Amino acid sequence: MEPVTVMSVGLDVGGTKTLGVALDETGRVVAQVRRPTDRGPAGVVRTAVEVVDGLRDATGDRLAVPVGVGIPGLVDGGLGIVRHAVNVGITGEPFPLGRLLSERLGVSVTVENDANAATLGAVAQTGHDDLVYLSIGTGLAAGLAFDGRLRRGEHGAAGEVGHIPVDPDGVVCGCGQTGCIETITSGSALAASWPVAQGHPADALFAAAAAGDPKAIAVRDRFAAGAATAIRILCLTVDPGLVVLGGGVAQLGEPLRIAVATALGDQAAEAPFLAALDLPGRLRVLPPDVPVAAVGAALVGTGR
Structure with missing residues:
Protein backbone atom coordinates (compact mmCIF):
# COMPACT_ATOMS: atom_id res chain seq x y z
CA MET A 1 0.00 0.00 0.00
CA ALA A 118 -14.62 5.74 24.24
CA THR A 119 -17.05 8.43 25.35
CA LEU A 120 -15.21 11.01 23.27
CA GLY A 121 -15.31 8.61 20.36
CA ALA A 122 -19.06 8.17 20.85
CA VAL A 123 -19.57 11.94 20.91
CA ALA A 124 -17.68 12.23 17.62
CA GLN A 125 -19.58 9.31 16.07
CA THR A 126 -23.12 10.24 17.17
CA GLY A 127 -22.94 14.03 17.12
CA HIS A 128 -24.55 14.09 20.60
CA ASP A 129 -22.48 15.97 23.16
CA ASP A 130 -24.55 15.00 26.22
CA LEU A 131 -24.32 11.25 26.69
CA VAL A 132 -23.29 8.31 28.81
CA TYR A 133 -21.18 5.58 27.28
CA LEU A 134 -21.61 2.25 29.09
CA SER A 135 -18.69 -0.03 28.30
CA ILE A 136 -19.50 -3.73 28.74
CA GLY A 137 -16.15 -5.38 28.21
CA THR A 138 -14.01 -7.48 30.52
CA GLY A 139 -15.41 -5.17 33.22
CA LEU A 140 -18.21 -2.61 33.40
CA ALA A 141 -17.69 1.15 33.49
CA ALA A 142 -19.21 4.32 32.11
CA GLY A 143 -17.93 7.52 30.60
CA LEU A 144 -19.82 10.78 31.10
CA ALA A 145 -19.89 13.65 28.60
CA PHE A 146 -21.59 16.96 29.39
CA ASP A 147 -21.61 19.52 26.57
CA GLY A 148 -18.93 17.43 24.90
CA ARG A 149 -16.59 17.57 27.90
CA LEU A 150 -15.64 14.60 30.03
CA ARG A 151 -16.51 14.41 33.69
CA ARG A 152 -13.62 12.49 35.24
CA GLY A 153 -14.19 13.19 38.93
CA GLU A 154 -11.80 14.32 41.65
CA HIS A 155 -10.03 10.96 41.77
CA GLY A 156 -10.72 9.76 38.23
CA ALA A 157 -13.49 7.47 39.45
CA ALA A 158 -16.53 9.11 37.80
CA GLY A 159 -18.57 6.49 35.99
CA GLU A 160 -17.15 3.45 37.82
CA VAL A 161 -20.71 2.14 38.09
CA GLY A 162 -19.55 -1.46 37.75
CA HIS A 163 -18.21 -1.31 41.29
CA ILE A 164 -21.52 -0.40 42.92
CA PRO A 165 -22.57 -3.41 45.04
CA VAL A 166 -26.13 -4.56 44.37
CA ASP A 167 -26.10 -8.18 45.62
CA PRO A 168 -24.87 -8.74 49.19
CA ASP A 169 -25.05 -12.51 48.59
CA GLY A 170 -23.09 -12.28 45.34
CA VAL A 171 -19.50 -13.15 44.47
CA VAL A 172 -16.42 -11.16 45.42
CA CYS A 173 -15.45 -8.60 42.77
CA GLY A 174 -11.89 -7.93 41.67
CA CYS A 175 -12.15 -4.57 43.43
CA GLY A 176 -12.57 -6.35 46.80
CA GLN A 177 -16.26 -5.64 47.32
CA THR A 178 -19.04 -8.23 47.14
CA GLY A 179 -21.85 -8.38 44.61
CA CYS A 180 -20.82 -5.47 42.37
CA ILE A 181 -22.80 -4.93 39.16
CA GLU A 182 -19.66 -5.95 37.27
CA THR A 183 -19.94 -9.46 38.73
CA ILE A 184 -23.36 -9.73 37.05
CA THR A 185 -22.91 -7.74 33.85
CA SER A 186 -19.52 -7.85 32.14
CA GLY A 187 -17.70 -10.03 29.67
CA SER A 188 -16.02 -11.85 32.54
CA ALA A 189 -19.31 -12.47 34.34
CA LEU A 190 -20.95 -13.70 31.16
CA ALA A 191 -18.08 -16.10 30.42
CA ALA A 192 -18.35 -17.50 33.94
CA SER A 193 -22.12 -17.99 33.75
CA TRP A 194 -22.17 -19.32 30.15
CA PRO A 195 -18.83 -21.03 29.43
CA VAL A 196 -18.17 -22.28 25.90
CA ALA A 197 -15.45 -24.47 24.45
CA GLN A 198 -14.86 -22.12 21.53
CA GLY A 199 -16.13 -18.83 20.16
CA HIS A 200 -17.52 -15.91 22.14
CA PRO A 201 -19.72 -16.63 25.17
CA ALA A 202 -21.95 -13.62 24.43
CA ASP A 203 -22.71 -14.85 20.92
CA ALA A 204 -23.40 -18.37 22.17
CA LEU A 205 -25.60 -17.22 25.03
CA PHE A 206 -27.78 -14.90 22.97
CA ALA A 207 -28.10 -17.49 20.18
CA ALA A 208 -29.21 -20.15 22.68
CA ALA A 209 -31.67 -17.72 24.29
CA ALA A 210 -33.10 -16.80 20.87
CA ALA A 211 -33.54 -20.54 20.19
CA GLY A 212 -35.65 -20.85 23.34
CA ASP A 213 -33.21 -22.50 25.78
CA PRO A 214 -34.77 -21.74 29.22
CA LYS A 215 -31.42 -21.65 31.04
CA ALA A 216 -29.93 -19.33 28.41
CA ILE A 217 -32.94 -17.03 28.65
CA ALA A 218 -32.53 -16.82 32.43
CA VAL A 219 -28.79 -16.05 32.16
CA ARG A 220 -29.36 -13.49 29.40
CA ASP A 221 -32.13 -11.76 31.31
CA ARG A 222 -30.05 -11.53 34.51
CA PHE A 223 -27.18 -10.08 32.49
CA ALA A 224 -29.49 -7.54 30.85
CA ALA A 225 -31.07 -6.65 34.18
CA GLY A 226 -27.64 -5.80 35.57
CA ALA A 227 -26.96 -3.49 32.62
CA ALA A 228 -30.38 -1.91 33.14
CA THR A 229 -29.61 -1.32 36.81
CA ALA A 230 -26.36 0.43 35.90
CA ILE A 231 -28.18 2.57 33.32
CA ARG A 232 -30.93 3.45 35.78
CA ILE A 233 -28.35 4.59 38.35
CA LEU A 234 -26.51 6.68 35.76
CA CYS A 235 -29.64 8.26 34.31
CA LEU A 236 -31.09 9.12 37.70
CA THR A 237 -27.76 10.71 38.60
CA VAL A 238 -26.86 12.74 35.50
CA ASP A 239 -29.93 12.45 33.19
CA PRO A 240 -28.08 12.20 29.84
CA GLY A 241 -29.76 12.66 26.49
CA LEU A 242 -28.31 9.42 25.12
CA VAL A 243 -26.95 6.15 26.49
CA VAL A 244 -24.54 4.35 24.16
CA LEU A 245 -23.79 0.67 24.79
CA GLY A 246 -20.20 -0.20 23.96
CA GLY A 247 -17.37 -2.56 24.81
CA GLY A 248 -16.72 -6.07 23.54
CA VAL A 249 -20.14 -7.46 24.45
CA ALA A 250 -21.82 -4.66 22.49
CA GLN A 251 -20.57 -6.35 19.32
CA LEU A 252 -23.85 -8.25 19.67
CA GLY A 253 -25.57 -5.13 18.37
CA GLU A 254 -29.36 -4.95 18.31
CA PRO A 255 -30.01 -8.16 20.32
CA LEU A 256 -28.15 -6.60 23.25
CA ARG A 257 -29.96 -3.28 22.94
CA ILE A 258 -33.32 -5.03 22.80
CA ALA A 259 -32.53 -7.21 25.84
CA VAL A 260 -31.41 -4.22 27.91
CA ALA A 261 -34.32 -2.06 26.74
CA THR A 262 -36.71 -4.85 27.72
CA ALA A 263 -35.11 -5.07 31.18
CA LEU A 264 -35.43 -1.30 31.62
CA GLY A 265 -39.08 -1.53 30.62
CA ASP A 266 -39.67 -4.34 33.10
CA GLN A 267 -38.03 -2.35 35.90
CA ALA A 268 -40.26 0.63 35.12
CA ALA A 269 -43.47 -1.38 34.71
CA GLU A 270 -44.81 -0.44 38.14
CA ALA A 271 -42.91 2.82 38.53
CA PRO A 272 -44.62 5.68 36.63
CA PHE A 273 -41.73 8.00 37.52
CA LEU A 274 -39.22 5.73 35.76
CA ALA A 275 -41.57 5.06 32.86
CA ALA A 276 -41.92 8.80 32.24
CA LEU A 277 -38.14 9.10 31.78
CA ASP A 278 -38.21 6.71 28.77
CA LEU A 279 -34.85 5.13 29.54
CA PRO A 280 -35.27 2.41 26.86
CA GLY A 281 -35.74 5.12 24.23
CA ARG A 282 -32.36 6.64 25.04
CA LEU A 283 -30.39 3.47 24.21
CA ARG A 284 -28.10 3.22 21.19
CA VAL A 285 -25.59 0.64 19.98
CA LEU A 286 -22.91 1.80 17.56
CA PRO A 287 -22.06 -0.28 14.47
CA PRO A 288 -19.66 -3.10 15.44
CA ASP A 289 -17.07 -1.97 12.90
Missing part, protein backbone atom coordinates in the same frame (compact mmCIF):
# COMPACT_ATOMS: atom_id res chain seq x y z
CA GLU A 2 1.07 3.60 -0.51
CA PRO A 3 2.26 5.43 2.62
CA VAL A 4 -0.35 7.61 4.29
CA THR A 5 0.04 10.67 6.46
CA VAL A 6 -1.01 9.83 9.99
CA MET A 7 -1.91 12.64 12.39
CA SER A 8 -2.66 10.66 15.56
CA VAL A 9 -2.64 7.17 17.05
CA GLY A 10 -5.03 5.71 19.60
CA LEU A 11 -4.72 2.54 21.68
CA ASP A 12 -7.62 0.80 23.40
CA VAL A 13 -6.10 -1.45 26.08
CA GLY A 14 -8.52 -4.11 27.28
CA GLY A 15 -8.40 -7.19 29.44
CA THR A 16 -8.16 -9.53 26.44
CA LYS A 17 -6.92 -7.40 23.54
CA THR A 18 -5.27 -4.11 22.66
CA LEU A 19 -6.56 -2.39 19.54
CA GLY A 20 -4.62 0.40 17.87
CA VAL A 21 -5.79 2.80 15.18
CA ALA A 22 -4.05 5.41 13.06
CA LEU A 23 -6.06 8.46 11.99
CA ASP A 24 -5.39 10.84 9.12
CA GLU A 25 -5.98 14.60 9.18
CA THR A 26 -9.73 14.12 8.59
CA GLY A 27 -10.10 11.72 11.52
CA ARG A 28 -10.50 8.74 9.20
CA VAL A 29 -9.14 5.39 10.39
CA VAL A 30 -6.42 4.40 7.94
CA ALA A 31 -5.06 1.35 9.79
CA GLN A 32 -5.98 -0.96 12.65
CA VAL A 33 -3.83 -3.48 14.54
CA ARG A 34 -5.01 -5.87 17.26
CA ARG A 35 -2.90 -7.91 19.66
CA PRO A 36 -3.72 -10.01 22.76
CA THR A 37 -3.01 -7.97 25.90
CA ASP A 38 -0.15 -9.24 28.04
CA ARG A 39 -1.23 -8.68 31.64
CA GLY A 40 0.74 -6.74 34.22
CA PRO A 41 2.61 -3.43 33.97
CA ALA A 42 5.43 -4.71 31.77
CA GLY A 43 3.02 -6.72 29.63
CA VAL A 44 0.77 -3.73 28.95
CA VAL A 45 3.75 -1.63 27.82
CA ARG A 46 5.13 -4.46 25.70
CA THR A 47 1.77 -5.02 23.99
CA ALA A 48 1.29 -1.30 23.33
CA VAL A 49 4.71 -1.07 21.67
CA GLU A 50 3.92 -4.12 19.52
CA VAL A 51 0.66 -2.55 18.37
CA VAL A 52 2.31 0.77 17.46
CA ASP A 53 5.05 -1.10 15.59
CA GLY A 54 2.30 -2.95 13.73
CA LEU A 55 0.67 0.36 12.79
CA ARG A 56 4.01 1.63 11.53
CA ASP A 57 4.29 -1.40 9.28
CA ALA A 58 0.69 -1.07 8.10
CA THR A 59 0.91 2.63 7.23
CA GLY A 60 4.51 2.98 6.09
CA ASP A 61 4.71 5.96 8.45
CA ARG A 62 7.20 6.22 11.31
CA LEU A 63 4.35 7.64 13.41
CA ALA A 64 6.16 10.53 15.05
CA VAL A 65 2.73 11.73 16.24
CA PRO A 66 0.90 11.94 19.57
CA VAL A 67 -0.37 8.67 21.00
CA GLY A 68 -3.45 8.44 23.20
CA VAL A 69 -4.08 5.41 25.39
CA GLY A 70 -7.38 4.32 26.86
CA ILE A 71 -7.02 1.83 29.73
CA PRO A 72 -9.35 0.60 32.48
CA GLY A 73 -8.81 1.70 36.07
CA LEU A 74 -8.22 4.98 37.86
CA VAL A 75 -6.21 7.29 35.63
CA ASP A 76 -4.46 10.57 36.37
CA GLY A 77 -4.25 11.94 32.85
CA GLY A 78 -2.05 14.87 33.80
CA LEU A 79 0.62 12.57 35.20
CA GLY A 80 -0.04 9.59 32.94
CA ILE A 81 -0.46 7.34 35.98
CA VAL A 82 -2.72 4.30 36.21
CA ARG A 83 -4.00 2.73 39.44
CA HIS A 84 -6.24 -0.25 40.14
CA ALA A 85 -6.54 -1.45 36.55
CA VAL A 86 -7.35 -4.92 37.86
CA ASN A 87 -8.64 -6.25 34.53
CA VAL A 88 -5.21 -5.81 32.93
CA GLY A 89 -3.21 -6.84 35.99
CA ILE A 90 -2.06 -3.40 37.18
CA THR A 91 -2.48 -3.29 40.95
CA GLY A 92 -0.53 -1.97 43.91
CA GLU A 93 1.63 1.09 43.38
CA PRO A 94 0.61 3.79 40.86
CA PHE A 95 2.03 2.85 37.45
CA PRO A 96 3.55 5.62 35.25
CA LEU A 97 2.30 4.20 31.96
CA GLY A 98 2.46 7.50 30.09
CA ARG A 99 6.11 8.17 30.89
CA LEU A 100 7.30 4.60 30.26
CA LEU A 101 5.43 4.25 26.99
CA SER A 102 6.61 7.67 25.82
CA GLU A 103 10.20 6.62 26.46
CA ARG A 104 9.73 3.42 24.47
CA LEU A 105 7.96 5.06 21.52
CA GLY A 106 9.82 8.38 21.42
CA VAL A 107 6.60 10.43 21.18
CA SER A 108 4.22 12.18 23.56
CA VAL A 109 1.72 9.83 25.21
CA THR A 110 -1.52 10.82 26.94
CA VAL A 111 -3.35 8.32 29.11
CA GLU A 112 -7.09 8.28 29.80
CA ASN A 113 -9.57 5.89 31.35
CA ASP A 114 -10.83 3.62 28.57
CA ALA A 115 -14.52 4.38 29.10
CA ASN A 116 -13.74 8.11 29.03
CA ALA A 117 -11.79 7.73 25.80
CA VAL A 290 -16.57 1.41 14.60
CA PRO A 291 -13.48 1.25 16.90
CA VAL A 292 -14.93 3.97 19.09
CA ALA A 293 -12.64 3.50 22.10
CA ALA A 294 -9.42 3.56 20.07
CA VAL A 295 -10.62 6.55 18.04
CA GLY A 296 -11.48 8.37 21.26
CA ALA A 297 -8.02 7.59 22.62
CA ALA A 298 -6.51 9.15 19.50
CA LEU A 299 -8.59 12.28 20.13
CA VAL A 300 -7.29 12.33 23.72
CA GLY A 301 -3.75 12.16 22.38
CA THR A 302 -4.29 15.29 20.32
CA GLY A 303 -5.77 17.19 23.26
CA ARG A 304 -9.38 17.15 22.07
Whole structure:
Protein backbone atom coordinates (compact mmCIF):
# COMPACT_ATOMS: atom_id res chain seq x y z
CA MET A 1 0.00 0.00 0.00
CA GLU A 2 1.07 3.60 -0.51
CA PRO A 3 2.26 5.43 2.62
CA VAL A 4 -0.35 7.61 4.29
CA THR A 5 0.04 10.67 6.46
CA VAL A 6 -1.01 9.83 9.99
CA MET A 7 -1.91 12.64 12.39
CA SER A 8 -2.66 10.66 15.56
CA VAL A 9 -2.64 7.17 17.05
CA GLY A 10 -5.03 5.71 19.60
CA LEU A 11 -4.72 2.54 21.68
CA ASP A 12 -7.62 0.80 23.40
CA VAL A 13 -6.10 -1.45 26.08
CA GLY A 14 -8.52 -4.11 27.28
CA GLY A 15 -8.40 -7.19 29.44
CA THR A 16 -8.16 -9.53 26.44
CA LYS A 17 -6.92 -7.40 23.54
CA THR A 18 -5.27 -4.11 22.66
CA LEU A 19 -6.56 -2.39 19.54
CA GLY A 20 -4.62 0.40 17.87
CA VAL A 21 -5.79 2.80 15.18
CA ALA A 22 -4.05 5.41 13.06
CA LEU A 23 -6.06 8.46 11.99
CA ASP A 24 -5.39 10.84 9.12
CA GLU A 25 -5.98 14.60 9.18
CA THR A 26 -9.73 14.12 8.59
CA GLY A 27 -10.10 11.72 11.52
CA ARG A 28 -10.50 8.74 9.20
CA VAL A 29 -9.14 5.39 10.39
CA VAL A 30 -6.42 4.40 7.94
CA ALA A 31 -5.06 1.35 9.79
CA GLN A 32 -5.98 -0.96 12.65
CA VAL A 33 -3.83 -3.48 14.54
CA ARG A 34 -5.01 -5.87 17.26
CA ARG A 35 -2.90 -7.91 19.66
CA PRO A 36 -3.72 -10.01 22.76
CA THR A 37 -3.01 -7.97 25.90
CA ASP A 38 -0.15 -9.24 28.04
CA ARG A 39 -1.23 -8.68 31.64
CA GLY A 40 0.74 -6.74 34.22
CA PRO A 41 2.61 -3.43 33.97
CA ALA A 42 5.43 -4.71 31.77
CA GLY A 43 3.02 -6.72 29.63
CA VAL A 44 0.77 -3.73 28.95
CA VAL A 45 3.75 -1.63 27.82
CA ARG A 46 5.13 -4.46 25.70
CA THR A 47 1.77 -5.02 23.99
CA ALA A 48 1.29 -1.30 23.33
CA VAL A 49 4.71 -1.07 21.67
CA GLU A 50 3.92 -4.12 19.52
CA VAL A 51 0.66 -2.55 18.37
CA VAL A 52 2.31 0.77 17.46
CA ASP A 53 5.05 -1.10 15.59
CA GLY A 54 2.30 -2.95 13.73
CA LEU A 55 0.67 0.36 12.79
CA ARG A 56 4.01 1.63 11.53
CA ASP A 57 4.29 -1.40 9.28
CA ALA A 58 0.69 -1.07 8.10
CA THR A 59 0.91 2.63 7.23
CA GLY A 60 4.51 2.98 6.09
CA ASP A 61 4.71 5.96 8.45
CA ARG A 62 7.20 6.22 11.31
CA LEU A 63 4.35 7.64 13.41
CA ALA A 64 6.16 10.53 15.05
CA VAL A 65 2.73 11.73 16.24
CA PRO A 66 0.90 11.94 19.57
CA VAL A 67 -0.37 8.67 21.00
CA GLY A 68 -3.45 8.44 23.20
CA VAL A 69 -4.08 5.41 25.39
CA GLY A 70 -7.38 4.32 26.86
CA ILE A 71 -7.02 1.83 29.73
CA PRO A 72 -9.35 0.60 32.48
CA GLY A 73 -8.81 1.70 36.07
CA LEU A 74 -8.22 4.98 37.86
CA VAL A 75 -6.21 7.29 35.63
CA ASP A 76 -4.46 10.57 36.37
CA GLY A 77 -4.25 11.94 32.85
CA GLY A 78 -2.05 14.87 33.80
CA LEU A 79 0.62 12.57 35.20
CA GLY A 80 -0.04 9.59 32.94
CA ILE A 81 -0.46 7.34 35.98
CA VAL A 82 -2.72 4.30 36.21
CA ARG A 83 -4.00 2.73 39.44
CA HIS A 84 -6.24 -0.25 40.14
CA ALA A 85 -6.54 -1.45 36.55
CA VAL A 86 -7.35 -4.92 37.86
CA ASN A 87 -8.64 -6.25 34.53
CA VAL A 88 -5.21 -5.81 32.93
CA GLY A 89 -3.21 -6.84 35.99
CA ILE A 90 -2.06 -3.40 37.18
CA THR A 91 -2.48 -3.29 40.95
CA GLY A 92 -0.53 -1.97 43.91
CA GLU A 93 1.63 1.09 43.38
CA PRO A 94 0.61 3.79 40.86
CA PHE A 95 2.03 2.85 37.45
CA PRO A 96 3.55 5.62 35.25
CA LEU A 97 2.30 4.20 31.96
CA GLY A 98 2.46 7.50 30.09
CA ARG A 99 6.11 8.17 30.89
CA LEU A 100 7.30 4.60 30.26
CA LEU A 101 5.43 4.25 26.99
CA SER A 102 6.61 7.67 25.82
CA GLU A 103 10.20 6.62 26.46
CA ARG A 104 9.73 3.42 24.47
CA LEU A 105 7.96 5.06 21.52
CA GLY A 106 9.82 8.38 21.42
CA VAL A 107 6.60 10.43 21.18
CA SER A 108 4.22 12.18 23.56
CA VAL A 109 1.72 9.83 25.21
CA THR A 110 -1.52 10.82 26.94
CA VAL A 111 -3.35 8.32 29.11
CA GLU A 112 -7.09 8.28 29.80
CA ASN A 113 -9.57 5.89 31.35
CA ASP A 114 -10.83 3.62 28.57
CA ALA A 115 -14.52 4.38 29.10
CA ASN A 116 -13.74 8.11 29.03
CA ALA A 117 -11.79 7.73 25.80
CA ALA A 118 -14.62 5.74 24.24
CA THR A 119 -17.05 8.43 25.35
CA LEU A 120 -15.21 11.01 23.27
CA GLY A 121 -15.31 8.61 20.36
CA ALA A 122 -19.06 8.17 20.85
CA VAL A 123 -19.57 11.94 20.91
CA ALA A 124 -17.68 12.23 17.62
CA GLN A 125 -19.58 9.31 16.07
CA THR A 126 -23.12 10.24 17.17
CA GLY A 127 -22.94 14.03 17.12
CA HIS A 128 -24.55 14.09 20.60
CA ASP A 129 -22.48 15.97 23.16
CA ASP A 130 -24.55 15.00 26.22
CA LEU A 131 -24.32 11.25 26.69
CA VAL A 132 -23.29 8.31 28.81
CA TYR A 133 -21.18 5.58 27.28
CA LEU A 134 -21.61 2.25 29.09
CA SER A 135 -18.69 -0.03 28.30
CA ILE A 136 -19.50 -3.73 28.74
CA GLY A 137 -16.15 -5.38 28.21
CA THR A 138 -14.01 -7.48 30.52
CA GLY A 139 -15.41 -5.17 33.22
CA LEU A 140 -18.21 -2.61 33.40
CA ALA A 141 -17.69 1.15 33.49
CA ALA A 142 -19.21 4.32 32.11
CA GLY A 143 -17.93 7.52 30.60
CA LEU A 144 -19.82 10.78 31.10
CA ALA A 145 -19.89 13.65 28.60
CA PHE A 146 -21.59 16.96 29.39
CA ASP A 147 -21.61 19.52 26.57
CA GLY A 148 -18.93 17.43 24.90
CA ARG A 149 -16.59 17.57 27.90
CA LEU A 150 -15.64 14.60 30.03
CA ARG A 151 -16.51 14.41 33.69
CA ARG A 152 -13.62 12.49 35.24
CA GLY A 153 -14.19 13.19 38.93
CA GLU A 154 -11.80 14.32 41.65
CA HIS A 155 -10.03 10.96 41.77
CA GLY A 156 -10.72 9.76 38.23
CA ALA A 157 -13.49 7.47 39.45
CA ALA A 158 -16.53 9.11 37.80
CA GLY A 159 -18.57 6.49 35.99
CA GLU A 160 -17.15 3.45 37.82
CA VAL A 161 -20.71 2.14 38.09
CA GLY A 162 -19.55 -1.46 37.75
CA HIS A 163 -18.21 -1.31 41.29
CA ILE A 164 -21.52 -0.40 42.92
CA PRO A 165 -22.57 -3.41 45.04
CA VAL A 166 -26.13 -4.56 44.37
CA ASP A 167 -26.10 -8.18 45.62
CA PRO A 168 -24.87 -8.74 49.19
CA ASP A 169 -25.05 -12.51 48.59
CA GLY A 170 -23.09 -12.28 45.34
CA VAL A 171 -19.50 -13.15 44.47
CA VAL A 172 -16.42 -11.16 45.42
CA CYS A 173 -15.45 -8.60 42.77
CA GLY A 174 -11.89 -7.93 41.67
CA CYS A 175 -12.15 -4.57 43.43
CA GLY A 176 -12.57 -6.35 46.80
CA GLN A 177 -16.26 -5.64 47.32
CA THR A 178 -19.04 -8.23 47.14
CA GLY A 179 -21.85 -8.38 44.61
CA CYS A 180 -20.82 -5.47 42.37
CA ILE A 181 -22.80 -4.93 39.16
CA GLU A 182 -19.66 -5.95 37.27
CA THR A 183 -19.94 -9.46 38.73
CA ILE A 184 -23.36 -9.73 37.05
CA THR A 185 -22.91 -7.74 33.85
CA SER A 186 -19.52 -7.85 32.14
CA GLY A 187 -17.70 -10.03 29.67
CA SER A 188 -16.02 -11.85 32.54
CA ALA A 189 -19.31 -12.47 34.34
CA LEU A 190 -20.95 -13.70 31.16
CA ALA A 191 -18.08 -16.10 30.42
CA ALA A 192 -18.35 -17.50 33.94
CA SER A 193 -22.12 -17.99 33.75
CA TRP A 194 -22.17 -19.32 30.15
CA PRO A 195 -18.83 -21.03 29.43
CA VAL A 196 -18.17 -22.28 25.90
CA ALA A 197 -15.45 -24.47 24.45
CA GLN A 198 -14.86 -22.12 21.53
CA GLY A 199 -16.13 -18.83 20.16
CA HIS A 200 -17.52 -15.91 22.14
CA PRO A 201 -19.72 -16.63 25.17
CA ALA A 202 -21.95 -13.62 24.43
CA ASP A 203 -22.71 -14.85 20.92
CA ALA A 204 -23.40 -18.37 22.17
CA LEU A 205 -25.60 -17.22 25.03
CA PHE A 206 -27.78 -14.90 22.97
CA ALA A 207 -28.10 -17.49 20.18
CA ALA A 208 -29.21 -20.15 22.68
CA ALA A 209 -31.67 -17.72 24.29
CA ALA A 210 -33.10 -16.80 20.87
CA ALA A 211 -33.54 -20.54 20.19
CA GLY A 212 -35.65 -20.85 23.34
CA ASP A 213 -33.21 -22.50 25.78
CA PRO A 214 -34.77 -21.74 29.22
CA LYS A 215 -31.42 -21.65 31.04
CA ALA A 216 -29.93 -19.33 28.41
CA ILE A 217 -32.94 -17.03 28.65
CA ALA A 218 -32.53 -16.82 32.43
CA VAL A 219 -28.79 -16.05 32.16
CA ARG A 220 -29.36 -13.49 29.40
CA ASP A 221 -32.13 -11.76 31.31
CA ARG A 222 -30.05 -11.53 34.51
CA PHE A 223 -27.18 -10.08 32.49
CA ALA A 224 -29.49 -7.54 30.85
CA ALA A 225 -31.07 -6.65 34.18
CA GLY A 226 -27.64 -5.80 35.57
CA ALA A 227 -26.96 -3.49 32.62
CA ALA A 228 -30.38 -1.91 33.14
CA THR A 229 -29.61 -1.32 36.81
CA ALA A 230 -26.36 0.43 35.90
CA ILE A 231 -28.18 2.57 33.32
CA ARG A 232 -30.93 3.45 35.78
CA ILE A 233 -28.35 4.59 38.35
CA LEU A 234 -26.51 6.68 35.76
CA CYS A 235 -29.64 8.26 34.31
CA LEU A 236 -31.09 9.12 37.70
CA THR A 237 -27.76 10.71 38.60
CA VAL A 238 -26.86 12.74 35.50
CA ASP A 239 -29.93 12.45 33.19
CA PRO A 240 -28.08 12.20 29.84
CA GLY A 241 -29.76 12.66 26.49
CA LEU A 242 -28.31 9.42 25.12
CA VAL A 243 -26.95 6.15 26.49
CA VAL A 244 -24.54 4.35 24.16
CA LEU A 245 -23.79 0.67 24.79
CA GLY A 246 -20.20 -0.20 23.96
CA GLY A 247 -17.37 -2.56 24.81
CA GLY A 248 -16.72 -6.07 23.54
CA VAL A 249 -20.14 -7.46 24.45
CA ALA A 250 -21.82 -4.66 22.49
CA GLN A 251 -20.57 -6.35 19.32
CA LEU A 252 -23.85 -8.25 19.67
CA GLY A 253 -25.57 -5.13 18.37
CA GLU A 254 -29.36 -4.95 18.31
CA PRO A 255 -30.01 -8.16 20.32
CA LEU A 256 -28.15 -6.60 23.25
CA ARG A 257 -29.96 -3.28 22.94
CA ILE A 258 -33.32 -5.03 22.80
CA ALA A 259 -32.53 -7.21 25.84
CA VAL A 260 -31.41 -4.22 27.91
CA ALA A 261 -34.32 -2.06 26.74
CA THR A 262 -36.71 -4.85 27.72
CA ALA A 263 -35.11 -5.07 31.18
CA LEU A 264 -35.43 -1.30 31.62
CA GLY A 265 -39.08 -1.53 30.62
CA ASP A 266 -39.67 -4.34 33.10
CA GLN A 267 -38.03 -2.35 35.90
CA ALA A 268 -40.26 0.63 35.12
CA ALA A 269 -43.47 -1.38 34.71
CA GLU A 270 -44.81 -0.44 38.14
CA ALA A 271 -42.91 2.82 38.53
CA PRO A 272 -44.62 5.68 36.63
CA PHE A 273 -41.73 8.00 37.52
CA LEU A 274 -39.22 5.73 35.76
CA ALA A 275 -41.57 5.06 32.86
CA ALA A 276 -41.92 8.80 32.24
CA LEU A 277 -38.14 9.10 31.78
CA ASP A 278 -38.21 6.71 28.77
CA LEU A 279 -34.85 5.13 29.54
CA PRO A 280 -35.27 2.41 26.86
CA GLY A 281 -35.74 5.12 24.23
CA ARG A 282 -32.36 6.64 25.04
CA LEU A 283 -30.39 3.47 24.21
CA ARG A 284 -28.10 3.22 21.19
CA VAL A 285 -25.59 0.64 19.98
CA LEU A 286 -22.91 1.80 17.56
CA PRO A 287 -22.06 -0.28 14.47
CA PRO A 288 -19.66 -3.10 15.44
CA ASP A 289 -17.07 -1.97 12.90
CA VAL A 290 -16.57 1.41 14.60
CA PRO A 291 -13.48 1.25 16.90
CA VAL A 292 -14.93 3.97 19.09
CA ALA A 293 -12.64 3.50 22.10
CA ALA A 294 -9.42 3.56 20.07
CA VAL A 295 -10.62 6.55 18.04
CA GLY A 296 -11.48 8.37 21.26
CA ALA A 297 -8.02 7.59 22.62
CA ALA A 298 -6.51 9.15 19.50
CA LEU A 299 -8.59 12.28 20.13
CA VAL A 300 -7.29 12.33 23.72
CA GLY A 301 -3.75 12.16 22.38
CA THR A 302 -4.29 15.29 20.32
CA GLY A 303 -5.77 17.19 23.26
CA ARG A 304 -9.38 17.15 22.07
